[in-house]
Amino acid sequence: MSTRTIRGEKNLQDITTAHPDGIGGSPLRPDGTLKVKGEFAYSSDLWHEDMLWGMALRSPHARARILSVDISEALTLPGVYALLTHDDIPGTKFYGLEIQDQPALAIDQIRYHGEAVAIVAADHPETARRALAKVKVEYEVLTPITTEEQCLNPETHGYVHEPHEYKGHASGNIVHQQKVVSGLGVTDEVRALADVVVSGEYQVGMQDQAFLGPESGLAVPAEDGGIDLYIATQWLHVDRQQIAPVLGLPENKVRLTLAGVGGAFGGREDLSMQIHACLLAQRTGKPVKIVYSREESFFGHVHRHPATLHYEHGATRDGKLVFMTARIVLDGGAYASASPAVVGNASSLSVGPYEIPNVDVIAIALYSNNPSCGAMRGFGAVQAARLRTQLDRLAAELGMDPVELRQLNAVSQGSYLPTGQQIDAPAPVAELLQKVKDLPLPPALDVTHLDVRELPGALSNTSHGEGIVRGVGYAVGLKNVGFSEGFDDYSTARVRLEVIGGEPVAMVHTAMAEVGQGGVTVHGQIARTELGERVTIHPANTEVGSAGSTSASRQTYMTGGAVKLAAEAVRNELFALGRTRYGWTGNDLSLVGGKVVSASEGVLISIADLLGDHAIDLTREHHHRPTVPFDKETGQGFGHVQYTFCAHRAVVDVDVELGLVKVVELAAAQDVGKALNPLSVIGQIQGGSTQGLGLAVMEEIITRDGKVRNPSFTDYLIPTILDTPPQPVEIMELPDEHSPYGLRGVGEAPTLSSTPAIVSAIRAATGLALNRVPVRPEHITGTLTPTHFPGAAVQSSQQPPRGAPNSTTPCAIPPQARTAAGPPPHHPCGTHRTHRQHPLRSTVFAPRFSYRFRYDLSLDPGTPDQHTPHAALAGARAPWHPHQASRTVPCHPYLMGPQAGREPHPNPL
Amino acid sequence: MRVTFNANGRQVEADDVWEGESLLFLLRERLGLPGSKNACEQGECGSCTVYLDGAPVCSCLVAAGQVQGREVRTVEGLADAETGLDPVQQAFIDAGAVQCGFCTPGLLVQTHDLLAREPQPSDNDIREALSGNLCRCTGYEKIMDAVRLASARTCSTSEVSQ
Incomplete structure (x- = not known):
C-alpha cells in the first residue's frame, strides 16, 4: 500500500537539517518547523x-x-x-x-x-x-480484589488470575517479588549499633502519564x-x-x-x-x-504503580546510617505489564544514593482488580523516593541539617550499593546537593506588593498574604539508565553516506521512537560530529533493526551510541576506499569541511570526489556492557548499566488555613556526564521536575472498588503554567568512561527528587508528617475524614514526627521557615498558635475555589454521576481558565456500554 | 447539514456534517486542517485553540454549525506565505519550547493573541494568559522563554520600523 494517499506524509519522509552543529551545541529540532506550522502528522x-x-x-x-x-x-x-x-x-x-x-x-x-x-x-x-x-x-x-489485604489472602478473596494459568514467577496474587539483603542483614546485633531509629509507613498515589497526544x-x-x-x-x-x-x-x-x-513518559x-x-x-x-x-x-494505558512503603532507618548519634529495612508493596493491577522490572528497580534502588552497610528489603507487585500499572518516568525509583521523608525525620531526631545528613551518607564513585554493585563512574551526590543549596533563595513574600497570581490559590483570590508560610526542602535521587538485570537492550543504526547534488549527505536511519525528547536532533549532531556533513533523518520504522525502547533514560546512550558506531564505520570505510584507490598510508586522517584531511599532508580530497556515485551504507548494533539478574533471595548482582543523579531544592508557600500550596521555585542540579544538546537536557530536567511537582501536590487517579473516578483532565489535574514555578538548572558534566561521549541518561532522574523536595518543603512550612503523596489540601488542614477517601485512614493514623508534642526533640521546622512568614498555625510542637476553624470544615468538600483541587470526595459510590454536557454543544470557551469550573466526577457512558443510560441521538448520518 | 465559513482566509464548505460534530472535528477530519489538536476534547487542555472571529476559543467546545458564515484562523494560518513563520512560531523553535509539540498549536494561537493585546506582558501576565493550555513535556520554562523572546523581537522590530 502506497503512503501517497496518507495525509501527513511530511514527517513520514526524510527530514534534512540545515544546522551544522555537532554534539555539545544546541541546534534546532529538525521537526520544529513542521510542529509549529501544524503540519507535523501525529498518529x-x-x-x-x-x-x-x-x-x-x-x-x-x-x-x-x-x-x-x-x-x-x-x-x-x-x-x-x-x-x-x-x-x-x-x-x-x-x-x-x-x-x-x-x-x-x-x-x-x-x-x-x-x-x-x-x-x-x-x-x-x-x-x-x-x-x-x-x-x-x-x-x-x-466483588473486586483491590486492597493489599485482599490480594494477599486469595483463599478468602479469590485470585485475579487462576493460579494454574500463571505465567512468569507469579504466585498467590503476587506478580513478582525481589529481596535485597546486604551486609549482615538487619539482625538484633545490627540494630544494637544504631542510637536512633525512625520508621514509618508511606503511600504513593496512582499517577498517570497524561501525555497530551x-x-x-x-x-x-x-x-x-x-x-x-x-x-x-x-x-x-x-x-x-x-x-x-x-x-x-x-x-x-x-x-x-x-x-x-504526542509524549509518552512510559505510557x-x-x-x-x-x-x-x-x-x-x-x-x-x-x-x-x-x-x-x-x-x-x-x-x-497503564499507570504508575501506587505503593505502600514501610521504611525503617537506624543511625548513630553522629548521623551515620547503620541499617535500613524496607517493605515496598506495589499495586500492579490486573495484568503484569512491566511490574517485574518495576519491582527490580524499586528493590535495588530503595536505598537511594546513600551508603548503608546493612540492608534488608523486599519489594512485591500485586495482581489486583485495580487499573493495570507499569512504566512511568522514574519506574520504581519514584515510589522508593518516599524514603526521603525518613531522612527528614531522622535529621529532626538528630537535630541535624537535612542536607548535611544526606551529604554525610551520600554515595560517591567507588561506593557499593546494597546489590553489591560498585558505582564505577562519578557520583557527585554531595556536590549536587551543595549546588542547589548554594543557589540564591527567591525573595521573601512582600505583602506590600502582592500579585495574587504568585500566591497559593492564585486567581481564586483566596489570600492576600494571610495564613501563608514559606518552607524549603531538599532531596536527591538515584536512578538507573538502560534496561537491567541481564537484558540486552541493544540499539541498531544505519548510516548511508552519498553525494546528492554535488554535496555529501549522511542519512541516519533507526527505529528510535522520537516521542518529543529530541533524539532526532541528537542523532543529527552525532552524525555531523563523526562525518561533518549535512544530515538527513530517515523516518523510524521496522525496516531497520530494533532501537530498543524510548524509556529508562536510554535512547541517547543506546541508539545515539549506535549512530556513533555506524558513522565511525562509514568514516573508516571512506578512508579505506581512499587508501585502496590512492595508496594513502598515514593513520592521521580526519574529515573536515567535507574533505579528507591528513594531519601531515593537509587536504587529500573532497568527500564528493572520493565517493563519486558510490554510496557507503552500513548498519551497526550498540550493546551496553552486560548486566546480570539479581539473585532472587539476596538481590546481589551487577544489575544496572549506569547510575544517574539529580538533586532538587523546592521553595513553597503554603496557605496553612486552606491547605493550598504554591511552589515558588524548584531548583535542580544534575550530573549529565556530557550534555550532547544542553537546550534539550535542560528541557528534560524541567519537564521531569514538573511531573514530580504534579505527583507532589495534585496528580492521582482515584479508584473506588477498582473503578476509576476521575478519567478526564477536568478531574485528573496536571500542573498548569500557573502551578509551575521558575526552575533554575545547574548541570554538571563528569564523564562516564563506559558510555558514548561520557554521557549519562537524563530524562528520569529529575522526576525522582522533585516530589520529595516539594513535600519536604511543605513539611518544613507546616510541621506535618505528610506520609502520603499527592499532598492534598485536606492533608494540610486536617479536614479529611476516613469516609471520604481510603487513604484518609492512613493519613489520620500516621505517627506525628518526633518533634511532636511531649517529645523532647526540637521542632522540625527550620528556624528560617518559622521566621520568614510567622509560625504555622497548627504545628504539633504545641508552642504555636492553634489552628483556626477551616472555613469549609463543616462541609465534606475539598475547597471548591481552588482550581487545582476539585475532587468531590463526598461522592457516594451509589450516587449516579452527573454527566458533562456533550462537548461539541457546550459553546465557546470561557474567558478565564477552564479549570475554574467545579464539577462532580463525570462518568462517560459511551465507554461503559449500553446500560449507562445515555439518551441516544437520532441518527443524523 | 452544510457548513460554510472562512478558514485561514479561504472560503470553505463542508457537506453532510452531523450536528453533533465540533469545529475541531470539522477542521481536522473534513477540511484537512489537523494542526489544531485533540488532547482532551472538553476544553481543559487548550490544544485545539483557534481564533473565531478574532477571539481565541477551544474549537472542541464550538459546535460545527456555530461557525456558519464566520471567520476561523488556525495554527496553519499563522505563518505568512511570503514572510515565513510568525515571530511567535520562530520563538517557540528557537527557545526550545517545542518537545513533543502536541500542545504547541494551541499555545501558539494563545500567545499570538496575548502579544497582540499586550506586546510586553509581565511574567505573571504570560502565566495567566497561558494557564488554559496544558503542556506535559517542557515544565513551561522554555515556553516562558519563547513568549519573552517573541515579545522582545516583535517590540524591537516595531521600534525599528517606527
Missing part, C-alpha cells in the same frame, strides 16, 4: 481514503464474569463494517511486555474497569459509538496479506513482537512506521489500540484508524 492526524473508525466497548465493572455477548443488533446498524470479540482473533489471544497474560479482548472474565470486550469498525466515530451501545453484554458482577494509529491492510501500521509508540519492534502472533502473521508481514508521538510501552486496529483492518480489508478520547486514554 491521530492520519487519514486514508476509504478509512474506517475503530472503537472499543469497555467493561463498566472491575471484576465480573461475562455470561454472554450479543452483537447481532449492533451489526444491523448501517455503516458498521465489523464487530469483533475474542472469538474472532485469528492467532494467539494473549500479549504482554514481559509476561503474556493479557487477552487482546476479554475472554469470559473482566479483571479491570475499562477492559475491552468488543471492537467495532464503522464509517464515522458516532456510528461506532452507537453500534457499541447496541452490543448486549451480560455480566455476573463479582491520545493513543492512536492507522492500520492499513497490505496486498501481501500483511498490515502496515502507522503508530505512536515507544518501541516499534516490541510492539510488532506482540501484535504479529495475535494476527496470526509472521513478524515480517507486520510493518510499523512511527507516526508523530506507550504497553500496547493500547495497536492490536485492535490491526484486527479490524485485517477483517474489513480497509484502513482503520483508532483515536482514543481522553477518557478512554485513562483506561487504555
Whole structure:
C-alpha cells in the first residue's frame, strides 16, 4: 500500500537539517518547523481514503464474569463494517511486555474497569459509538480484589488470575517479588549499633502519564496479506513482537512506521489500540484508524504503580546510617505489564544514593482488580523516593541539617550499593546537593506588593498574604539508565553516506521512537560530529533493526551510541576506499569541511570526489556492557548499566488555613556526564521536575472498588503554567568512561527528587508528617475524614514526627521557615498558635475555589454521576481558565456500554 | 447539514456534517486542517485553540454549525506565505519550547493573541494568559522563554520600523 494517499506524509519522509552543529551545541529540532506550522502528522492526524473508525466497548465493572455477548443488533446498524470479540482473533489471544497474560479482548472474565470486550469498525466515530451501545453484554458482577489485604489472602478473596494459568514467577496474587539483603542483614546485633531509629509507613498515589497526544494509529491492510501500521509508540519492534502472533502473521508481514508521538513518559510501552486496529483492518480489508478520547486514554494505558512503603532507618548519634529495612508493596493491577522490572528497580534502588552497610528489603507487585500499572518516568525509583521523608525525620531526631545528613551518607564513585554493585563512574551526590543549596533563595513574600497570581490559590483570590508560610526542602535521587538485570537492550543504526547534488549527505536511519525528547536532533549532531556533513533523518520504522525502547533514560546512550558506531564505520570505510584507490598510508586522517584531511599532508580530497556515485551504507548494533539478574533471595548482582543523579531544592508557600500550596521555585542540579544538546537536557530536567511537582501536590487517579473516578483532565489535574514555578538548572558534566561521549541518561532522574523536595518543603512550612503523596489540601488542614477517601485512614493514623508534642526533640521546622512568614498555625510542637476553624470544615468538600483541587470526595459510590454536557454543544470557551469550573466526577457512558443510560441521538448520518 | 465559513482566509464548505460534530472535528477530519489538536476534547487542555472571529476559543467546545458564515484562523494560518513563520512560531523553535509539540498549536494561537493585546506582558501576565493550555513535556520554562523572546523581537522590530 502506497503512503501517497496518507495525509501527513511530511514527517513520514526524510527530514534534512540545515544546522551544522555537532554534539555539545544546541541546534534546532529538525521537526520544529513542521510542529509549529501544524503540519507535523501525529498518529491521530492520519487519514486514508476509504478509512474506517475503530472503537472499543469497555467493561463498566472491575471484576465480573461475562455470561454472554450479543452483537447481532449492533451489526444491523448501517455503516458498521465489523464487530469483533475474542472469538474472532485469528492467532494467539494473549500479549504482554514481559509476561503474556493479557487477552487482546476479554475472554469470559473482566479483571479491570475499562477492559475491552468488543471492537467495532464503522464509517464515522458516532456510528461506532452507537453500534457499541447496541452490543448486549451480560455480566455476573463479582466483588473486586483491590486492597493489599485482599490480594494477599486469595483463599478468602479469590485470585485475579487462576493460579494454574500463571505465567512468569507469579504466585498467590503476587506478580513478582525481589529481596535485597546486604551486609549482615538487619539482625538484633545490627540494630544494637544504631542510637536512633525512625520508621514509618508511606503511600504513593496512582499517577498517570497524561501525555497530551491520545493513543492512536492507522492500520492499513497490505496486498501481501500483511498490515502496515502507522503508530505512536515507544518501541516499534516490541510492539510488532506482540501484535504479529495475535494476527496470526509472521513478524515480517507486520510493518510499523512511527507516526508523530504526542509524549509518552512510559505510557506507550504497553500496547493500547495497536492490536485492535490491526484486527479490524485485517477483517474489513480497509484502513482503520483508532483515536482514543481522553477518557478512554485513562483506561487504555497503564499507570504508575501506587505503593505502600514501610521504611525503617537506624543511625548513630553522629548521623551515620547503620541499617535500613524496607517493605515496598506495589499495586500492579490486573495484568503484569512491566511490574517485574518495576519491582527490580524499586528493590535495588530503595536505598537511594546513600551508603548503608546493612540492608534488608523486599519489594512485591500485586495482581489486583485495580487499573493495570507499569512504566512511568522514574519506574520504581519514584515510589522508593518516599524514603526521603525518613531522612527528614531522622535529621529532626538528630537535630541535624537535612542536607548535611544526606551529604554525610551520600554515595560517591567507588561506593557499593546494597546489590553489591560498585558505582564505577562519578557520583557527585554531595556536590549536587551543595549546588542547589548554594543557589540564591527567591525573595521573601512582600505583602506590600502582592500579585495574587504568585500566591497559593492564585486567581481564586483566596489570600492576600494571610495564613501563608514559606518552607524549603531538599532531596536527591538515584536512578538507573538502560534496561537491567541481564537484558540486552541493544540499539541498531544505519548510516548511508552519498553525494546528492554535488554535496555529501549522511542519512541516519533507526527505529528510535522520537516521542518529543529530541533524539532526532541528537542523532543529527552525532552524525555531523563523526562525518561533518549535512544530515538527513530517515523516518523510524521496522525496516531497520530494533532501537530498543524510548524509556529508562536510554535512547541517547543506546541508539545515539549506535549512530556513533555506524558513522565511525562509514568514516573508516571512506578512508579505506581512499587508501585502496590512492595508496594513502598515514593513520592521521580526519574529515573536515567535507574533505579528507591528513594531519601531515593537509587536504587529500573532497568527500564528493572520493565517493563519486558510490554510496557507503552500513548498519551497526550498540550493546551496553552486560548486566546480570539479581539473585532472587539476596538481590546481589551487577544489575544496572549506569547510575544517574539529580538533586532538587523546592521553595513553597503554603496557605496553612486552606491547605493550598504554591511552589515558588524548584531548583535542580544534575550530573549529565556530557550534555550532547544542553537546550534539550535542560528541557528534560524541567519537564521531569514538573511531573514530580504534579505527583507532589495534585496528580492521582482515584479508584473506588477498582473503578476509576476521575478519567478526564477536568478531574485528573496536571500542573498548569500557573502551578509551575521558575526552575533554575545547574548541570554538571563528569564523564562516564563506559558510555558514548561520557554521557549519562537524563530524562528520569529529575522526576525522582522533585516530589520529595516539594513535600519536604511543605513539611518544613507546616510541621506535618505528610506520609502520603499527592499532598492534598485536606492533608494540610486536617479536614479529611476516613469516609471520604481510603487513604484518609492512613493519613489520620500516621505517627506525628518526633518533634511532636511531649517529645523532647526540637521542632522540625527550620528556624528560617518559622521566621520568614510567622509560625504555622497548627504545628504539633504545641508552642504555636492553634489552628483556626477551616472555613469549609463543616462541609465534606475539598475547597471548591481552588482550581487545582476539585475532587468531590463526598461522592457516594451509589450516587449516579452527573454527566458533562456533550462537548461539541457546550459553546465557546470561557474567558478565564477552564479549570475554574467545579464539577462532580463525570462518568462517560459511551465507554461503559449500553446500560449507562445515555439518551441516544437520532441518527443524523 | 452544510457548513460554510472562512478558514485561514479561504472560503470553505463542508457537506453532510452531523450536528453533533465540533469545529475541531470539522477542521481536522473534513477540511484537512489537523494542526489544531485533540488532547482532551472538553476544553481543559487548550490544544485545539483557534481564533473565531478574532477571539481565541477551544474549537472542541464550538459546535460545527456555530461557525456558519464566520471567520476561523488556525495554527496553519499563522505563518505568512511570503514572510515565513510568525515571530511567535520562530520563538517557540528557537527557545526550545517545542518537545513533543502536541500542545504547541494551541499555545501558539494563545500567545499570538496575548502579544497582540499586550506586546510586553509581565511574567505573571504570560502565566495567566497561558494557564488554559496544558503542556506535559517542557515544565513551561522554555515556553516562558519563547513568549519573552517573541515579545522582545516583535517590540524591537516595531521600534525599528517606527
